[in-house]
Amino acid sequence: MKFIIRAMYLTALLTFSSWAQQVSLDRVAVIVDQGVILESEIEALVADVRRNAQNNDQQLPADRVLRTQAIERLILKNLQMQMAERMGIQVSDPQLEQTIANIAQGEGMNVPQLRDELSKEGMSYDDYREDVREELIIGEVRRANVRRRIYITPQEIDALVKLMDEQGAEQAEYQLGHILIGLPSEPAEDVIEDARSRAEKVIKLLNDGSDFARIAITSSSGSEALEGGDMGWLNINSMPTLFAEAVQGKDKGELIGPIRSGAGFHILKIKDTRGIEKVTVEEVNARHILIKPSIILSEDKAKEMLVKFRQQVIDGEAEFAALAKEHSDDPGSALKGGNLGWADPNMYVPAFKEALANLEPGEYSKPIRSSHGWHLIQLEDRRIDDATDKRKEDKASQLIYNRKFKEESEAWIREMRDAAYIEVL
Template identity: 45%
Template sequence: MKIKLSECLRPLVLGALFLGTAAAHAAVQPLDKVVAIVDNDVIMQSQLDQRVHEVQQTIAKRGQGVPPASVLDQQVLERLIVENLQLQIGERSGIRITDEELNQAIGTIAQRNNMTPDQFRQALARDGLSYDDAREQVRREMIISRVRQRRVAERIQVTDQEVKNFLASDLGKMQLSEEYRLANILIPTSDSASSDAVQAAAKQAEDVYKQAKQGADFAQLAIARSGSDTALDGGDMGWRKAGQLPPPFDRMLSEMPIGDVTPPVRTPGGFIILKLLDKRGGEAVMVDEVHVRHILIKPSEIRTEAQTKELADKIHDRIASGEDFATLAKTYSEDPGSALNGGDLNWIDPNSLVPEFREVMAETPQGKLSKPFRTQYGWHVLEVLGRRATDSTTQAREQQAMNALRNRKYDEELQSWLRQIRDEAYVEIKLPGATNQAESADQAQ
């Protein structure tokens, strides 16, 4: 049974009524107040004010107009509620961030902004932000990230058959190489929403879509209207591999110009509109491979360096005269990995070879025999059978496909999980004029 903190706090409020008359006549001081009760914790006005200030600073830096306070307060409060729920899960799960980890994270943030830690402190101060508050926010975000990895990642399963199907599809081949930078707007609907509530959400999504198509600032629309976890970031989702995106977004975006938006699409969490901010890739990363075979002759206690070179020269001349390379390799080659295969190394990445072998192989035309040459392993004769460019090895492509499928499922599972913990939590909002998103959805049903 959920414990309402409002009931626990009530005796403290009543006790204040019985304070001495001296306190009653003292100057009235503005006190912090509770703006939301979230399960067994509270969100204070000071926390909300601080986060609103940070969001305002971020929006101003992007050169965008700051939305009305009533809109911003409600969006920020909803973000704080969902964060608080995740932090409580982290607390119950025993997740801790050490000072060393936190210092390292702060250092990384400073480095990414081309700053030293001291310069980072000064930059925060210029923006009116406390270093201690920023440090605490980083700690909270690290805890939330670990909670999500534990709770969401464990819900995701990708089978070998899914990977094979993905790799075999034309769409999968395309998606492994192209990335999109996206922003989104989510008009949420609950799992149990009535048809009227769904229609109302669809109408709202269509209205947002029309405004976006007519040139309205997408980031401002996201801040004011979106129920997504990225709303306060202007809907910015960062870069996404095409393979991460569920149908029909994958096909829509492949045909869209940069700057365009998708029509609203119904998903389990509601109606989603995406804006294509940028794209990159779309071209395979080509790796040069060479099909080569060789014969290796090693110096030994019973064969001097000169005798070894002499034998390599004779083998070269015999091959040049028409004798079979593979037969001579099986007879003479001292490379145990290729001798039984007629000296065939199959298709190989030149970068995996020693420099001397790589250089001779690069200079030898396809279908031609090299002169004998020396490496650290002995004397070689090689023949180049073919050259090709390939995008990656099969193993690398399978790993790319696995990652793409997991990321696609992660985004879907994350939104579903966040909605679930929000719906299951006891939340009492005390901010004047604010409404609970879940309550609004219930009222619409």
């Protein structure tokens, strides 16, 4: 009996000791407003960066520097997740699974294959799912808060369209590396000079052959720091205006900077350049008659009506336009004799798009069922349209939006960070 009691005591002691050790390892490392960052989160992010660096044969800075960058990344994520909770933003499991399926498809895999790849890299699928969920939530928070800060004037669009016409700027894309020596919101003069001096030292190190990605991880305050400063491929009109002016006329491999902005001093490296092929799209000009089944009109009866209309038109007994005006349940096109005008077929629902793909100009479809009801379709013509010219204004608007969104995102994050209560324990 004494032996049993002693064994139970030792077991309890060991269990308490293990629990105490676990608590000491997974302590609160940072207080972020109403939330906290645990030591385990920092270690997990640092381990992930190390794993990616090893896979890419990339050197990393000292542990202290890497930890500081990881903490800053987690602070920003924590602040945005707290805002998402206040805004009630959530991502459902079906939406999450669909996103992961799309990611896997983009990599040429299915979800089970993606799980296997994650396992080989030492990452659990459950952790990956939650990372994707957080990215979706953070993206929605950012869009919701930044979108209302953006205003695009017609004059801006006109000016960009003119620039695109004159310079063909839409043809140029740059793969940029970015290092930001950051400044606070209202810096003193000595703080500015210190940042300028550090930026010039970084330029000297890079000119002397230091690795750009390693310096970015070590020194950059930019949002891409842990990715080695890689901004990816950017159209010259979608990057910040400051960068667009700086990279024009520069060649692959060139270093640019330091460039001063409100955020600090920027150093850029043109890692590569490429052009864009002219974009064309096939458009179709079609018309249709839509009959919607109802309590009064059955599915079979609706289909039979269109079979009858089709034969009448083919036999010359009726005009398609007249039938559409009299019978079509699509009010937008009925008044125009069923005409839908020139359009990209991808804008139509799948069944309608598929029917158009199988028609020759002038041909009538058999009645087809879509989510809207039963359709009789005539393809009037096809054409290859120069999408570059047709969509120039839309493209200019989107490019300006993307540029302003990036600029305003950085400003919004900086303001949120400055207003937050942060305590590193």
